[in-house]
Amino acid sequence: MTLTASTDVTAAGTGQPAVHLDGVVKRFGTVTAVDGIDLRIRPGEVVALLGPNGAGKTTTVDMLLGLSQPTEGTVQVYGRSPQDAVALGLVSAVMQSGGLLKDYTVEETVRLTAVLFGKPRSAVTTALKRAGIADIADRLVGKCSGGQQQRLRFAMALLPDPELLILDEPTTGMDVGGRREFWDAIREDAQGGRTVIFATHYLEEADAYADRVVLVRRGRIVADGTASEVKSLAAGRTVRATLPGAELADLTGVPGVESAEVRGDSVYLHGRDTDAIARYLLNQTAARDLEITSRNLEDAFLTLTADEETPA
Amino acid sequence: MTATTIPVTERRLPAFGGFSLGMIALELRRLLRNKRTVVFSVIMPPAFFLLFGSSGDYQTERVGDGNVTAYVLISMAVYGAMLATTSGGAMVSIERAAGWSRQLRLTPLKPAAYVAIKLTLAMIIGAVSVLAVNVVGIFFGADMPVGTWIACAVLAWVCALVFAAFGLFMGYLLPSENVMQILGPGLAILSFAGGLFVPLDTLGHTFATVAKFTPVYGVGELARYPLTHDGDVWVAILNVVVWTALFALGAMWRFRRDTARV
Structure with a gap:
């Protein structure tokens, strides 16, 4: 990062x-x-x-x-x-x-x-x-x-x-x-x-x-x-999916993922090739309910500077 | 590194840690712009003298080598010098509150030079105050030999160094922007306690004994000595020395904490 x-x-x-x-x-x-x-x-x-x-x-x-x-x-x-x-x-x-x-x-x-x-x-x-x-x-x-x-x-x-x-x-x-x-x-x-x-x-x-x-x-x-x-850093997009029990270590290993976050049952995977990430999630995991959003500068800033203990 | 800035080899630190006449002149100009300072140190003491010392009885009644009016004149000169030097020293409080002291730390000015400048300023307005009271005294009935007159005025001024140190100490101790609103009444109380407004022998034995330990006592006794040749000079000198040392140590202690507070 x-x-x-x-x-x-x-x-x-x-x-x-x-x-x-x-x-x-x-x-x-x-x-x-x-x-x-x-x-x-x-x-x-x-x-x-x-x-x-x-x-x-x-x-x-x-x-x-x-x-x-x-x-x-x-x-x-x-x-x-x-x-x-x-x-x-x-x-x-x-x-x-x-x-x-x-x-x-x-x-x-x-x-x-x-x-x-x-x-x-x-x-x-x-x-x-x-x-x-x-x-x-x-x-x-x-x-x-x-x-x-x-x-x-x-x-x-x-x-x-x-x-x-x-x-x-x-x-x-x-x-x-x-x-x-x-x-x-x-x-x-x-x-x-x-x-x-x-x-x-x-x-x-x-x-x-x-x-x-x-x-x-x-x-x-x-x-x-x-x-x-x-x-x-802001050029990438984010894939959000519902994936109960996801491990952060596994997610960061997904091809194309630059950074990952787990919030409860939701996972957020950031990367450039979000299509590949989405395909992997759907084919290889139990992930459902996918959303793909693009990040702007503000998001990059917030992601990079957010306080882990108090997620926004 | 660039053509536009001065090469580091040509950069010089100021002489005397930044203590300079230019800075004193600017600071003095600012001080005189503050109406409260001018009223406190230049207008109030002569006014008090006129109020309490220039009555007909006082002009005819004798004390030592002069008249009672001269006696009151010296007391008011001491009071003026005290107010002026205290407010001069207490300037640091306002400057700390405004963040100015911090700004000065981004210049080559050494902290010791800053304190020296404040003390110099305090003594300058102290001198102006003593001068104001004495000039008014010449025209309103004070009478004593010229030599005595000069000696008393100089002593009143020099001894006010106690209060320059006091002002500095308080300036570092009290972070208030209105520090003189606390110190003004405080000084008036100390002046009563030290026998500056009312002679101590009129206030009873116990009070007179306690008074000798208060900081205004020594200054008043010493400044009046050339006129009265009366009182315990050594006790007065001891009083001035001990209080100056105490206030200076206090100021130094707070000053060190202030500069090390990082």
Whole structure:
């Protein structure tokens, strides 16, 4: 079920992955938020970290930014510890919410970031322009809309001129128009070759903006490939049949079956050649009451990320 | 890695962990934008002085090297410095609530530099507060030798460091956005208990003894000493040192927990 992107993880000629997660586990007390993630991201890739709420995306992002330490495993950003990478401005982030003071103006907020990163005033103007908020520079942050605040966070993230930009659920709470504008700004920026990782639970965002999609479920990577590779997971169809006493192990052995599920007396067999699966079921087993349905992207996502203990 | 970004070899960390005049200037501007801070630290203490210290009787009655008005003036300067530095330190509470502290962790600013900036800001508005009360005092009947006057003002300001540490401690302890609504009345009570509003000898022996252990007592006694040459200086110094240490340790303890909370 897991797709893997090509193993050559580094850009030609440069030896270092932008991000290297090695056996990363993060536990909070008895809760395991991230359960063994291995991930390499090449410089220049635009990667979507896709998964439902609570899949461990934000926890992973926090570790990439040095805001939290993995319980096990190592996290490296451009060959350094995340804290060092952050301090040098190699990595910056647009966080989901918070992180702004409402009694600063937009321009002051960006200027403060510039002061901290030792950047000149001209960098402030550039960042404001690139984030599309130069016209509201003198507005107090408290008076800005959610979309404007998000673009302010984007301007702050652009200031250190990072190699890697991390966006954590960047468009949550934005309307359709605001979302499109925000992504246009990001896409324009990424053309310069910046590495971008964005966590999202919007399929269409992953589909539209990522070169590579990493599907996360319950703290693990369940699929990893180009957007079209992951989409091809959705190309198959599902045969549902009533087959009391079916064993999962037998079903996955059926020719053409890519994945199988048993729910009570019903079995669900996923695969491309559903005719062959149906023929096999009717000829070789006691299955009856067959239905064949096609899966869409939404289904693939749900199948890949569904919680086994609470079937939808 | 790309032509558009700065090569890693040319990236530099800021000097002094990010403690810079540019940051202090921006923070000061924001602080002055907060009307409550301005009222608390610049308007209220001179107003209290006018209310409680500038009556005709007080201007003629003598205390030490000056008049009672000067005595009240020093007390109000201490009170102002206290309010100002506490609210300066307590800014961290608002910033933590807003997630700003977390945002700052995505910059090269070192936590120690952040604390140093907050303390500097607290002491700057503390100085403004002391200055405001003293300027009003010049025009409204306070009388003491110039040297005494300066010594008292400087002591009131320097000793307010206790409350900068107190504000910082409370800022890390209380996650409330309205932390000064708790600390304001708290400071008023401590000021009564420490003999800042009413001389302790008018309140009875037991109360006066207990008062010596409260944090405002030492600051008030020390700041007034150049005027009164009265009271137990060593007890006052001990009081200031012990409370500063306690509040600073408390702030450090919470600060460590805050930065390690991951």
